Amino acid sequence: MVNISNLGYPRIGENREWKKTLESFWKGNITENQFESEMKSIRLQSIEKQLRLGIEIIPVNDFTYYDHVLDFATMFGWIPTRFGDLSEKPSLHTYFALARGDKDLVACEMTKWFNTNYHYIVPEYQYDRKSKLLYNKPLASFLEVKNELGIITKPVILGIYTFTQLSKGYKKEDKYAVVKELLPVYIQMLKELEDAGVEWVQIDEPAFVLEETNEDFQLIKEIYSEICEALPSLSIMLQTYFEGVEQYHDLITIPVKGIGLDFVHGREENVNALKKYGFPEDKVLACGIVNGRNIWKNNLEESIQLIETLQSLIQPKDWWIQPSCSLLHVPVTKKKEDSLEPTVLAALAFADEKIEELVVLRKALEFGSDAVKQEIEKVKQSFEHLNKLNTKSNEIRSLSEEDFNRAIPFKERYQFQKEALNLPLLPTTTIGSFPQTKEIKIARQQWRKGELPESDYRHQIKLKIKEWIEVQESLDIDVLVHGEYERTDMVEYFGEKLKGFAFTKNAWVQSYGSRCVKPPVIHSRVEFMKPMTVDETSYAQSLTKKPVKGMLTGPVTILNWSFVREDHAKEDIANEIALALRKEIKALEESGISIIQVDEPAIREGLPLKKRNWEAYLNWVTRAFRLTTAGVQKMTQIHTHMCYSSFSDIMDAVIELDADVISIEHARSHEEFSSYLAENPYPLGIGLGVYDIHSPRVPSVQEMEQNIVGSLKVCDIQQFWINPDCGLKTRDEKEVIQALSNMVISAKKVREHYYSILS
Numbered sequence: 058m059v060n061i062s063n064l065g066y067p068r069i070g071e072n073r074e075w076k077k078t079l080e081s082f083w084k085g086n087i088t089e090n091q092f093e094s095e096m097k098s099i100r101l102q103s104i105e106k107q108l109r110l111g112i113e114i115i116p117v118n119d120f121t122y123y124d125h126v127l128d129f130a131t132m133f134g135w136i137p138t139r140f141g142d143l144s145e146k147p148s149l150h151t152y153f154a155l156a157r158g159d160k161d162l163v164a165c166e167m168t169k170w171f172n173t174n175y176h177y178i179v180p181e182y183q184y185d186r187k188s189k190l191l192y193n194k195p196l197a198s199f200l201e202v203k204n205e206l207g208i209i210t211k212p213v214i215l216g217i218y219t220f221t222q223l224s225k226g227y228k229k230e231d232k233y234a235v236v237k238e239l240l241p242v243y244i245q246m247l248k249e250l251e252d253a254g255v256e257w258v259q260i261d262e263p264a265f266v267l268e269e270t271n272e273d274f275q276l277i278k279e280i281y282s283e284i285c286e287a288l289p290s291l292s293i294m295l296q297t298y299f300e301g302v303e304q305y306h307d308l309i310t311i312p313v314k315g316i317g318l319d320f321v322h323g324r325e326e327n328v329n330a331l332k333k334y335g336f337p338e339d340k341v342l343a344c345g346i347v348n349g350r351n352i353w354k355n356n357l358e359e360s361i362q363l364i365e366t367l368q369s370l371i372q373p374k375d376w377w378i379q380p381s382c383s384l385l386h387v388p389v390t391k392k393k394e395d396s397l398e399p400t401v402l403a404a405l406a407f408a409d410e411k412i413e414e415l416v417v418l419r420k421a422l423e424f425g426s427d428a429v430k431q432e433i434e435k436v437k438q439s440f441e442h443l444n445k446l447n448t449k450s451n452e453i454r455s456l457s458e459e460d461f462n463r464a465i466p467f468k469e470r471y472q473f474q475k476e477a478l479n480l481p482l483l484p485t486t487t488i489g490s491f492p493q494t495k496e497i498k499i500a501r502q503q504w505r506k507g508e509l510p511e512s513d514y515r516h517q518i519k520l521k522i523k524e525w526i527e528v529q530e531s532l533d534i535d536v537l538v539h540g541e542y543e544r545t546d547m548v549e550y551f552g553e554k555l556k557g558f559a560f561t562k563n564a565w566v567q568s569y570g571s572r573c574v575k576p577p578v579i580h581s582r583v584e585f586m587k588p589m590t591v592d593e594t595s596y597a598q599s600l601t602k603k604p605v606k607g608m609l610t611g612p613v614t615i616l617n618w619s620f621v622r623e624d625h626a627k628e629d630i631a632n633e634i635a636l637a638l639r640k641e642i643k644a645l646e647e648s649g650i651s652i653i654q655v656d657e658p659a660i661r662e663g664l665p666l667k668k669r670n671w672e673a674y675l676n677w678v679t680r681a682f683r684l685t686t687a688g689v690q691k692m693t694q695i696h697t698h699m700c701y702s703s704f705s706d707i708m709d710a711v712i713e714l715d716a717d718v719i720s721i722e723h724a725r726s727h728e729e730f731s732s733y734l735a736e737n738p739y740p741l742g743i744g745l746g747v748y749d750i751h752s753p754r755v756p757s758v759q760e761m762e763q764n765i766v767g768s769l770k771v772c773d774i775q776q777f778w779i780n781p782d783c784g785l786k787t788r789d790e791k792e793v794i795q796a797l798s799n800m801v802i803s804a805k806k807v808r809e810h811y812y813s814i815l816s
């Protein structure tokens with residue numbers, strides 16, 4: 058018997074209704090009741106859709122108002138004390154304040170969900186607050202679907218081990234005690250599900266693919282024995298994903314009713330483990346067989362073969378076939394992509410199409426592959442046609458080691474740059490983008506539809522650049538930017554201008570909260586066509602005597618935030634992008650730009666989950682960055698920028714990038730990184746973000762001054778820069794001007810203080 062299951066479905070809706078509802082509520086355009094009812098309808102529609110498409114085991118509680126990790130933190134009462142003394146379900150206001158902050162409260166930390174571009178809110182354990190079940194969201198979600206649609210669904214629960222691993226606020230040595238304290242609360246949540254008639258729960262434990270210590274694994278076994286003992290009639294599908302599991306032989310001894318493995322990203326390891334240790338006959342095996350992280354059609358023939366191989370090796374109680382992970386990471390449907398090149402479109406499968414693929418695979422497993430001969434042929438043809446789009450080039454093969462290294466070492470060139478740029482101590486700058494106004498977005502939309510002439514659209518962009526050059530001058534910022542008004546997104550923009558990319562109309566994926574991205578699709582060899590940023594940057598430079606920083610997205614970030622071919626080596630794609638960007642940098646230099654920032658926020662998230670694979674990855678990513686930047690003149694100052702992660706464990710690679718200055722997100726995770734820097738001084742230029750840009754809160758001069766003074770305890774003042782945490786495109790203009798004004802005043806105060814000590 059083979060069942061079709063799903064692990065999670067995109068929340069955002071076919072037309073991003075979810076995002077629009079959230080943002081209308083935040084703006085006060087709809088009431089709480091309207092918000093709840095609109096959200097309910099989005100939730101139920103996606104359940105009905107999955108049912109219609111053929112899913113038999115449908116997930117619930119994958120839906121959230123912001124982030125599923127935050128949901129569990131608030132359910133367990135893991136709410137920092139600054140949000141008040143909560144003994145019941147937090148109000149929507151508090152829930153959103155935890156995620157986004159408000160005018161008085163600092164938001165919780167946000168970071169990347171494993172190696173994806175999705176961000177979760179980091180739960181904070183409080184020693185002085187006992188864990189307590191404040192509400193039971195999986196139960197409410199289960200009952201809603203049962204009552205409204207009469208369907209028994211599978212609640213999705215974040216595993217207690219992964220939840221605690223992803224949390225902060227407790228000492229490492231207290232992990233055991235923290236998990237044990239949470240366990241009764243966790244069991245209570247599951248017990249309520251069992252009592253309500255839940256048959257299967259999916260407990261997500263992606264942290265099982267990380268390299269846990271033996272001690273951790275003992276803890277895992279202990280927790281799950283206790284859970285299973287307390288809940289004898291609840292069927293638990295212990296779900297892993299994103300890579301092969303570690304400690305497989307121990308995992309299969311856990312007394313749960315089912316185990317879910319990823320046979321896409323952890324194929325080799327999981328298959329080998331099955332071969333070596335078998336699989337218990339009393340458990341269901343859930344096979345993640347369709348890639349939940351990519352948008353290419355499934356290689357049906359290969360998947361059928363794989364399951365047949367597994368079937369010849371083991372005899373589990375039952376088989377489920379499913380995506381390799383939640384479909385949260387892919388767009389909803391390709392139905393609306395009516396302007397994509399047909400060859401590319403034919404090779405794509407988004408969430409809904411992936412579910413259809415599972416139906417085809419089940420048919421093949423039931424009736425033999427001949428029953429799906431046509432579908433198999435169609436996939437083959439799609440890729441044969443796609444491959445014909447590829448061109449060959451020798452440019453990469455003719456590179457020499459010199460192309461990867463700057464001609465002069467940092468200390469020497471930084472001196473030249475200082476003199477040429479004539480910047481003050483503690484120079485102030487921003488990360489690149491300024492608020493994208495409604496007017497600009499609408500103008501872009503009209504221009505794209507052909508309703509506004511290109512010249513008018515460009516004129517509007519120029520007006521915005523001019524306005525913000527004036528704003529920056531009036532605020533007395535030292536290194537200016539043009540504001541990135543012409544960009545929808547820092548990756549999509551370059552994707553639209555480079556050869557080898559396709560970009561979609563509606564292939565949105567949630568990135569954090571209501572914010573979505575539309576990753577471009579790299580289908581063929583990447584090539585530079587013509588300058589991509591020179592017009593806007595040199596126009597901005599023509600308006601001021603201060604240096605304007607050129608702004609590019611780096612090769613690794615373009616790669617990691619795009620959908621890429623699985624049959625092309627990532628390293629090769631990164632080097633192709635690097636060569637294209639190198640040409641852009643040359644063009645910027647030739648137009649008189651002397652500071653160029655190459656953003657690489659996605660380097661950290663692309664790290665393989667298993668540390669044993671880090672070295673090889675970091676080696677090729679640093680080389681790709683250097684291939685992009687190393688060709689510049691000694692006077693040209695290269696900046697880079699990183700955000701959304703903790704970086705302490707990759708700082709050696711960050712140094713290897715050899716960027717003259719790095720600006721790094723700091724406000725939401727400063728303690729950990731500052732302690733790292735105290736022990737390991739950073740040898741190049743650095744700006745630790747002095748304020749969090751994800752919150753509408755405008756920090757005071759005093760607060761930023763304290764941040765700067767704190768950072769100067771661990772950084773060399775001669776190489777320190779003052780900047781916000783990240784780009785400002787998501788904020789409103791008034792807020793940004795106020796925050797930047799406070800930032801410049803705080804920098805000047807610290808500067809004056811330093812000069813007064815010297816004199």
Ligand SMILES: CN1c2c(nc(N)[nH]c2=O)NC[C@@H]1CNc1ccc(C(=O)N[C@@H](CCC(=O)N[C@@H](CCC(=O)N[C@@H](CCC(=O)O)C(=O)O)C(=O)O)C(=O)O)cc1
Pocket residue numbers: 174493495498499501502544545546547548549568569571572573574575576618658701786787
């Ligand atoms: C730095 N980050 C990025 C990540 N990944 C990327 N690919 N890009 C990133 O910048 N990952 C980590 C972080 C995540 N951070 C963010 C920050 C901000 C956003 C964001 O603002 N997303 C926007 C969509 C951006 C965009 O494409 N805008 C279009 C407008 C599209 C649109 O909604 N049009 C409307 C009409 C206009 C209107 O009425 O507003 C429509 O179609 O209905 C544009 O500028 O033209 C978002 O809104 O979610 C994402 C990740």
Ligand SMILES: N[C@@H](CCS)C(=O)O
Pocket residue numbers: 488489490547608656658698700783784785786
């Ligand atoms: N230059 C980009 C970086 C975001 S990570 C911006 O300012 O939006």
Ligand SMILES: [Zn+2]
Pocket residue numbers: 488658698699700701782783784
């Ligand atoms: Zn950033």
